[in-house]
Amino acid sequence: MNRDIKKQLISILGEKACLFAEEDLLTYSYDAGKYRALPQAVALPDKTGQVCEIVKLANKNNLPLVPRGAGTGLTGGAVAAKGGILLSLERMNRILKLDQANRLAVVEPGVINGDLAREAARFGLFYPPDPASVDFSTLGGNIAENAGGMRAVKYGVTKNFVLGLEVVLPTGQIIHTGSKCIKDVVGFSLSELFVGSEGSLGIVTQAILRLLPLPPKQGTLMALFPTMQRAARILPAMARAHVTPSILEFMDHECLKALDAKEDTDLASQAEALLLMEVDGRQEKVASDLASLDRLCRENGASRIEQALKGADRERLWSKRRSLHASLHLIKPRWEEEDISVPVAQLPDMLKSLDQVARDHHLVMANFGHFGDGNIHISFAGHEHDLEKAQALTVRREIYQAAVNLEGRIAAEHGIGLDKTDEISWNLDHSTIEFMAKLKAFLDPNQILNPGKVLPRTEERD
């Protein structure tokens, strides 16, 4: 990066908010996935005006500009694949307003999701989206990736909680989308265009987020099922019984083996599938929902059911889910990971297809995730050796094909990033991809903002 650009960056941000030393750049060179790339500079703006200035500087010099929250993404969305300036929003981390009466928060993008959740709870309010990274990831990053999480089955994903945004466009222009009103048809509905755009269409510098009344009680239920197919029968049964759990997670047989290995239990000998559910609401509703779920689990062949209402007891049940990642890594130090979704009733068929892929390629495969919204997190590895890159790619593509065959999606909540740009054509027709590319070029004529992400290389216009 030439000295003149560095000088201009410093004049916008001040010396302390610009990093150029390699040891500093290194700490911003990766996310939680496998991609790494060094930016040429890290910019740490403190206000929207500074973000605008940096965007203009990047345009003038045709420099890539990569917005970043906490870097907890898994598909390279926040990695500066083409160098340039990494724009970390970490210092813009203020909760500007917590409006109890109107049940909304106005936040800067660098606020940690869990920090908003805790602050909201003090006012009896609740921010439902809960990606696994909830205690580290920023709301700006959640918005950029349209983060989901366990509670999506009842409450929806990040998109459903964004009321309005302040966005710095790739040209440096500031726009305001949405409002504090639940019903608002003034102009075009623009917020969602930026939600899930992985920082490639604009930089969110402020967000109005919808909050809900904090449910006073939660109840947790764990059930073991002899087969995944029997576990799956609980989905239509719950709909008929009008019980909507706030969380409905599953683990397959391989996951149970991993838990057994870590905790010296014998879940895997008792069952092939585990469901972990949570219900929330008023005390009497939680009690009645738990009773209904207990009955439905029994009717569908659950061999063992545990309920918990108190914090410590609930925590003990949830610890299985929380330690799953670590447990899997005790069995295999290196897993390939995938994130797909299917229409919810197709989930059992998708799991059957995954079994077939695992058998065909002689893989260890562990599947867990969000039973209630059709989102499966897949971990696979070779039995003896790490998979060759080519074989891992073949397996990935068979997984995508199986999802597509069931009208599923190749990315559910972990983004496209750098990871799946070549494969989005498995889900999107040529005309739609072409339109997305044209829209990107319209918004970002110099293709400076997070280049190389989301869209396939062939559709880039730079």
Next chain:
Amino acid sequence: MNRDIKKQLISILGEKACLFAEEDLLTYSYDAGKYRALPQAVALPDKTGQVCEIVKLANKNNLPLVPRGAGTGLTGGAVAAKGGILLSLERMNRILKLDQANRLAVVEPGVINGDLAREAARFGLFYPPDPASVDFSTLGGNIAENAGGMRAVKYGVTKNFVLGLEVVLPTGQIIHTGSKCIKDVVGFSLSELFVGSEGSLGIVTQAILRLLPLPPKQGTLMALFPTMQRAARILPAMARAHVTPSILEFMDHECLKALDAKEDTDLASQAEALLLMEVDGRQEKVASDLASLDRLCRENGASRIEQALKGADRERLWSKRRSLHASLHLIKPRWEEEDISVPVAQLPDMLKSLDQVARDHHLVMANFGHFGDGNIHISFAGHEHDLEKAQALTVRREIYQAAVNLEGRIAAEHGIGLDKTDEISWNLDHSTIEFMAKLKAFLDPNQILNPGKVLPRTEERD
């Protein structure tokens, strides 16, 4: 319209699906509001391919093209203000799929909202958005206007139920947004860009709509309050009690007078405000919610409370709301009508401001609407004579100003259409409007699609 274009239209659609006679054009010259304009032709396509052909024809000849559902809108969105071809989607009215297991419907735009609701109910499913026009308006029109309705307080607006769309862009290109999956981050989130765009950014030719399990029971509660301010106290009280009604409507004193005039009751002497609520869900939940609401109403000074669980009893309570429009028109044959929203806790202050406007201008003003989501429908008229156009405009603008002062919006669920294009700058800053206009020009370079709607005239690029 020249003979050559007519011939081409006929060759695309067949003779029966093209209307040119003035008596036919007349029936497509208005919506439910005050604007009227004759199109030069009415096109009645039966499939997406025909829509594309017509769009291309309109582009080639620089002809305005106005998509239309059932014409139940109130702000002129479906009126062919600049002539050209009116594209009625009424023949594309098939429910293509009702997927019970995945709780979704695939529909053409001409399906009547109520027809989908009834078909869904046969499968134990529920389509919540319920604009007052539910038995006449089409889902395509609902999508174009982001229709709301009474149930928005619990379930949200049309946008929240659109999973995916097939859209014919203003250039004739077809794209597909979204999918049948709840979690989907493949490419940019484009559906919402078209929802609420009033048919000016694209023509929706198919939609995937999310359905919910049909609540087995409903309960209704009507309560009279001595003042609106006391009625308003129930909002935070309900949040604290964790009761979320599926409907929460209000009527002010003037509305009560109108009901009394029609039905020979004496509501207005007993109270200044009426709340009408509905709760839904399992039987025990409905019972407990009704009991909670009853208690909260009493605690906040309600003078009379009626509950109903059975169909006929509920219908009797709802009839007051349903007959309100007719009742108001018994008092005054001609009302000016407005549709604004404010953040929900600001609703009592907005009603105070409206009282002030009514006093200042010596008006009769009746306010009713959606207490739970901050959306007020305002009807105003002169005491003796119809208002002069200029005075009506002044009143409108004072209403908008009062809403803006409370961070409200000048349009909640009835669109901008032809009616409020000059006023959207009251809610949107110049940069945002300019961006919307550029986006429109990017999508619709010849400005053929529904010209004159949504954006202010000065921002049009034609």
